[in-house]
Amino acid sequence: MVVRFPILFPISLLVLGLVVLAGILWGTAEISWADRFAILLGSDDAPRGLSLIIWQWRIPRVLAVGVIGAGLALAGALMQTALRNPMADPYLMGLSSGASAAAVGAIIWLPDWVTDSFGVPAIAFIGAALAFLMTITLSGRRGHPLDPLIVILAGVAVSLMFQSLTAFFLYIGDPHATRTALGWLMGTAGNTAWHEVPMITVALIVIGGWAIFNANALDATLLGEERAQALGVRTARLRMWIFLATVTLTGLAVAVAGIVGFVGLIIPHMARILIGARHRVLLPLTMALGAIVLIAVDLLCRTILAPEELPLGVLLALFAAPPFIMILRGLHRAA
Template identity: 40%
Template sequence: MSQTSPPAAAAPAPADRPPDPPRRPATPAGTAIAAAVLALALAVSAVLAVGLGAAPVPPAETARHLWAALTGGTIAADEVTRHQIVWQIRTPRVVLAAVVGAGLGAVGTAVQAMVRNPLADPYVLGVSSGASVGAVLVGTFGALSALGIHAVAAGAFLGALGATLLVHAVARSRTGLSPLRLVLTGVALSFGFQALMGVIVHLAPDGEAASALLFWTMGGFGAASWESLPVVAAGVTAGILLLRASARQLDAAALGDETAASLGVDTDRLRRKLFVLTAVMTGAMVAVSGAIGFVGLVVPHVVRILVGAAHRRVLTVAPLAGAVLMVWVDLASRTLAAPRELPLGVLTALLGVPVFIALMRRRGYQFGGR
């Protein structure tokens, strides 16, 4: 009598895996807590960064010098040199690092929504390359010399605006500004600007153009001063507030043009407004710091994991996260190889690449919803 063995249980397919646990949506209270924690971390980081350097100053003494400068207090005669180091040299640099980091975090969020591309960053539209051309032209041929120490920064800003106008003119079609045309035009013109920079450096009579090019392509806050800080700080702050006021429209635009139109959002008009606003903010930041990569690319993704994808929450937390990150990256750039400074772009790339790879391999996180 033959016996039939019971059928063997089918082995699970290799692709079978337990589903990810549902992720609890972020709440307004959670966003407020994250913002409060980051604001406190920024204040502590700023005091520590001002005190650390080739001539370290204890945190309590750093705070005393800062308080004296802000309130008009008196400083002992034997502390004048240290006070100048704290207030005139380090504090403008730390404040500028925080301002640029906040701006990059906000602009990166807006640009990714504007072009609906998770790989977009503040420099994807060719603004940084145009700024670099302007800076190198001024440094090589002495244009705008009437502006003195601000000539190179002014040249960089004018170059950024010129690149913005050119990208807008080339990318615009009868149907408006499409995300794909913006990205492709920005990338193509970036290569053209880089080629132009190479020609300028090659024809320059000395090596100053090459050193200027290195700064504007790698970034740095070595030129920070109280004179140049108010303009960029006011511009970045106003830009962040305007972007946050457009958060609901950004939420709609991220769903696609047809869905946004059904919700009453004119995506072409919104894209033009965002294009001008982000270009002006990026140009102002590049003019004082050069091009600093990966911050505007990675910070928005990390913040979305923490507080969700709603742009009002992201644009509340991303500027604070970018500011904290940039303060510590700048501190590392001027202390790791002291007395020489490491280019900020090198450090942000070394930090941003592994973080981005970790995000891609993180279960449950989807770039661009796919």
């Protein structure tokens, strides 16, 4: 599997570059090829209005979506390792439900000056962090390490609670505000701006570097608690760092683009099929594939029903269903 990495990873980076260019050059606006390249090269004769479309709308959107896809895929791979559960994903600890409840509550109930001052993304991130703290609090026992099964069950309980709260907000809220909230719940990168790109990019670089640096410890974790500890891995501390990394990446992703499902569940499995389970090669490929998939899906969301735009969650669920079924069948045969 390691032999494949020098081939697959450069190919994935090449595909990523092509997908980024496609996301920047294609869209609903009518722009000639000459104008497209003139805009990208910063030519003085490039149309100003079209330049704004490329530089202030498409490029930050494509970059943000790519980083979000890479971050969610990385978070999913780390969660599957920490919990030793192939069906784990970044939202397992109630993060998406907490963010959803906070964002929907802000959109429907808070005055405009509050949401304008703090921003729905910041409020959503606070909701995700609150859900994480509740899950960890419910899972922990003083003097005992976190049990992966208890973490999963606590995450399910917290998710159900926040999902009920979200449904309550939507049911009694103003119809106009409810429509806005539903659009956010289905995932969208339509309002992405430049100032949202640096924070999540820095988080991805730092957490990705930390994960690759600790690849051997992550490999040992897959052997089980006792064997990993016998190899010198402090599993409880490593698992807590993974949870903190996951809440950071997922909270920032949800804050920027809403609820984007399936990326953190499906992409790590695709990478394992291609490259194997060694984290030193698995994680870079996982991040590259996550970015490729989400940028490509976002481009389709913008263009399939142009000038209308589909939510990210709709197409992701459609495309993720076949590989998800294959993964379930594989797990059933393995059992």
